[in-house]
Amino acid sequence: MTDEAGLNLFQQQEANRRRTTWLVIGFVLFFAWLGFGGDLVYYLGTKGAEPDAYRHTFPWFGLLLTGIGAGIARYGFSTGPTKVLWATGATEILEPTTDKERQLVNVVEEMAIAAGLPRPRIWIVPDADPNAFATGLEATHAHIAVTHGLLDLCSRDELQAVIAHELGHVKNLDVRLMTTLAALVGAVALMHDGTSRLLGRGLRLGGGRSGGGGSRGGKKGGLGQLAIILLVLWILSWILAPLITRLLAMAVSRKREYLADAMGAQFTRNPMALATALQKIEGAESPTSTIKQGAAHLCIADPLGRRTNLREGRLSNFFGTHPPMAARIARLKGMAYQRLKTEEGWSPATG
Amino acid sequence: MGGSLILLIVLAVVVLYGISAYNGLINLKNQTLNAFKQIDVQLKRRHDLIPNLVSAVKGAMDFERQTLEAVIQARNQAVAAGANAGPGVMKQVAAAENQLSAALSRFNVVVEQYPQLKATGNVMQLQEELTSTENRIGFSRQAYNDTATQYNTKQQQFPTNLFAGLAKATPAELWEITDEAERAVPQVDLSMKPKA
Numbered sequence: 001m002t003d004e005a006g007l008n009l010f011q012q013q014e015a016n017r018r019r020t021t022w023l024v025i026g027f028v029l030f031f032a033w034l035g036f037g038g039d040l041v042y043y044l045g046t047k048g049a050e051p052d053a054y055r056h057t058f059p060w061f062g063l064l065l066t067g068i069g070a071g072i073a074r075y076g077f078s079t080g081p082t083k084v085l086w087a088t089g090a091t092e093i094l095e096p097t098t099d100k101e102r103q104l105v106n107v108v109e110e111m112a113i114a115a116g117l118p119r120p121r122i123w124i125v126p127d128a129d130p131n132a133f134a135t136g137l138e139a140t141h142a143h144i145a146v147t148h149g150l151l152d153l154c155s156r157d158e159l160q161a162v163i164a165h166e167l168g169h170v171k172n173l174d175v176r177l178m179t180t181l182a183a184l185v186g187a188v189a190l191m192h193d194g195t196s197r198l199l200g201r202g203l204r205l206g207g208g209r210s211g212g213g214g215s216r217g218g219k220k221g222g223l224g225q226l227a228i229i230l231l232v233l234w235i236l237s238w239i240l241a242p243l244i245t246r247l248l249a250m251a252v253s254r255k256r257e258y259l260a261d262a263m264g265a266q267f268t269r270n271p272m273a274l275a276t277a278l279q280k281i282e283g284a285e286s287p288t289s290t291i292k293q294g295a296a297h298l299c300i301a302d303p304l305g306r307r308t309n310l311r312e313g314r315l316s317n318f319f320g321t322h323p324p325m326a327a328r329i330a331r332l333k334g335m336a337y338q339r340l341k342t343e344e345g346w347s348p349a350t351g
Numbered sequence: 352m353g354g355s356l357i358l359l360i361v362l363a364v365v366v367l368y369g370i371s372a373y374n375g376l377i378n379l380k381n382q383t384l385n386a387f388k389q390i391d392v393q394l395k396r397r398h399d400l401i402p403n404l405v406s407a408v409k410g411a412m413d414f415e416r417q418t419l420e421a422v423i424q425a426r427n428q429a430v431a432a433g434a435n436a437g438p439g440v441m442k443q444v445a446a447a448e449n450q451l452s453a454a455l456s457r458f459n460v461v462v463e464q465y466p467q468l469k470a471t472g473n474v475m476q477l478q479e480e481l482t483s484t485e486n487r488i489g490f491s492r493q494a495y496n497d498t499a500t501q502y503n504t505k506q507q508q509f510p511t512n513l514f515a516g517l518a519k520a521t522p523a524e525l526w527e528i529t530d531e532a533e534r535a536v537p538q539v540d541l542s543m544k545p546k547a
Contacts, residue, residue: 099475099476099479102476102479103479106479106480106482106483106486107483109483109487110483110486110487110490111490113389113393113487113490113491113494114490114491114493114494115494116382116385116386116389116494116497116498156482266497267490269493
């Protein structure tokens with residue numbers, strides 16, 4: 001955490017990419033354990049059963065969980081991007097009419113050039129709190145929305161930096177990544193709730209049924225020691241699953257924010273502009289009420305303006321979609337410092 | 352039997368990797384070419400914008416003829432240089448564009464001196480357009496350099512470099528500032544020593 005600020009922008013990108021990869025691998029493995037791990041335990045438990053008894057050979061549980069996840073993800077993919085825009089009441093800029101709008105369109109075009117992307121569609125959210133977000137599943141069909149408050153608050157350079165951060169999200173396909181993770185978290189939560197409700201009812205209904213199930217489970221030494229250990233681990237995993245999957249998804253989200261900051265710094269070659277923009281946004285107290293929590297991970301700053309951004313508490317950090325502002329600003333300043341020190345860059349603004 | 356199966360799997364992995372490395376290089380090559388063309392597009396935008404700008408301020412800046420004429424002249428030279436642009440005459444194009452940049456920045460300084468001119472909506476809009484165009488040129492060069500660097504690195508790194516010949520990948524040149532004056536770091540003397 002402390003030496004992060006000593007990295008230049010390309011090293012920052014590299015470091016955050018690597019971390020997301022590991023986090024996502026961890027997430028997928030945990031998800032697979034929750035699903036197919038249960039099948040494994042059941043398989044081990046019924047392996048030694050009598051020939052005519054039930055043997056668990058087909059991993060229906062893992063497939064069911066994966067299927068639910070895939071279904072939610074599919075739904076999220078097909079409705080998510082447009083729904084977010086619709087929910088904020090954003091209006092698209094087709095022909096800019098005011099000076100500010102003209103500037104915004106120009107800035108977005110400039111940053112699209114710097115990012116090597118086609119120009120995204122531009123939307124304005126009628127909200128006085130400064131914030132911005134990007135959405136769209138493909139880098140070539142993206143949307144960028146900014147609030148009125150942001151347009152009023154930021155200078156041209158700062159606006160550019162914010163747009164660059166959002167285009168960083170677009171280029172990294174973060175919408176797709178976070179929608180998928182959110183769907184898997186949702187699938188786990190759904191199964192968790194369903195199972196605990198079923199279990200609760202089953203216990204209340206009495207032992208008659210569960211006794212029958214138990215005899216099927218194989219009293220005849222079917223459950224080996226390994227299977228029992230795995231079963232306990234698996235049940236424990238499920239008890240903690242909603243929490244763990246959420247924490248992992250949030251951790252990925254925070255890494256993606258750092259990555260988008262570093263991408264933005266690459267596009268503008270001006271990390272300090274984003275640092276000052278973040279300072280200004282943090283200074284504006286009010287939450288962005290028009291942006292719903294579902295789109296929080298795509299914003300430049302957490303729309304709720306949660307206390308995690310203000311106080312660098314240890315525990316509260318784990319639940320934020322965004323890293324603490326102070327940490328982001330410190331890293332951006334580090335990038336600016338590295339840039340000054342090496343003087344390897346050329347100034348894009350003067351061409 | 353087992354041995355040949357393993358050999359087959361290893362072979363398949365190598366072939367699959369080769370295909371993806373080859374495609375990656377081709378992809379980067381085309382991206383680099385596209386990024387290079389983008390610079391041209393933005394330069395053209397600048398050339399088209401200048402006549403509008405000049406005609407908007409002509410009336411109010413009659414007494415600054417020299418500055419305006421310098422801009423127009425530099426613009427025409429840049430257009431002429433760009434017309435027969437090719438890999439060989441890159442230097443000429445860059446020189447003409449740098450001249451135009453210099454003329455435009457002098458023009459901007461002059462406009463700053465006329466607050467009533469700046470207040471006119473039209474001029475303000477055109478200035479925003481000019482700022483944006485200058486930025487776009489800068490950013491398109493930066494994007495080209497970033498892509499070209501990525502392309503060059505991939506060509507040199509092991510094991511992608513084994514497929515560089517197959518993909519006919521050759522190192523792409525980076526866009527550099529050719530004008531010595533632009534590159535020079537401004538010398539600021541803060542030592543407060545009396546000049547000898």
